[in-house]
């Protein structure tokens with residue numbers, strides 16, 4: 001398995017298990033199936049509402065006595081309602097309690113948007129805190145403290161543009177070590193990747209398979225199906241692999257991590273085996289041509305210009 005290495009030598013598997021929309025007994029089984037299949041990297045978030053079940057799965061795995069806490073890389077994320085002063089540590093402690101862990105391997109600011117405490121999903125402008133009320137640098141300082149206190153081995157961000165990262169880095173003491181963003185052949189984000197590389201910020205690709213089962217409210221009408229792209233299918237045929245495996249393997253070949261979500265044992269195993277695919281230069285060149293700057297997760301559900309949140313990915317700047 002390819003790994004991403006942090007400056008202190010810690011390593012993270014390039015293929016992890018995503019868990020958004022995985023809940024209850026399904027996510028618990030998925031995590032256990034994944035670890036038994038060889039996964040050592042699990043991605044969750046306070047907002048996914050599944051940390052407790054993931055915690056149960058992990059404890060049961062550790063109780064089996066063959067895999068230990070230090071073997072598994074666990075990422076969780078700070079929800080947007082816990083950015084304000086004094087709120088990061090309690091939120092992190094709550095995640096740790098649910099996960100039954102005493103540290104996270106990676107803790108991320110989920111989105112560059114702040115809500116009032118207790119707001120899960122904003123419905124009106126008053127649900128937001130403005131960037132002046134909850135400056136991202138103040139949230140970041142609390143993330144830095146969590147790292148210094150040993151509650152998170154590594155800290156980073158998610159859904160940050162290069163503009164937002166530059167801003168943060170200019171004021172930060174510890175640089176973000178990770179940016180988790182949407183990435184797949186239709187959204188290749190070369191400039192963001194180049195910038196992150198120049199700052200030694202790792203990249204994790206979310207929605208690598210096109211984010212299958214979102215609620216209708218979050219879906220575009222005629223969304224493309226990544227698994228049906230002709231070029232991807234042709235490359236898959238050549239490597240005797242599935243289209244999903246090619247989509248996953250592509251990230252490792254670009255030096256990034258990917259966290260495909262699945263609750264199906266078959267898919268979980270299939271996705272992990274993508275690690276052994278060796279894409280050729282010609283495959284990478286063919287995939288490079290597919291970029292359409294297409295987002296499945298538009299982020300516009302968090303845009304609220306009256307509160308200072310517009311153009312969340314800074315695409316029109």
Ligand code: NDP
Pocket residue numbers: 017018019020021043044110158159180181205206207208209210211212213227242244245259260261262263264267268270271297
């Ligand atoms: P993915 O792109 O991982 O797609 C998941 C869908 O693909 C599911 O419907 C799944 O179904 C299906 N699937 C999985 N494996 C295969 C396969 N081999 N062949 C065919 N279909 C397959 O979507 P996500 O949006 O969930 O992204 C992955 C993870 O990234 C999330 O779960 C989350 O951890 C993270 N994420 C982070 C975000 C952020 O803001 N930081 C935003 C979005 C995601 P099935 O379960 O039946 O296999």
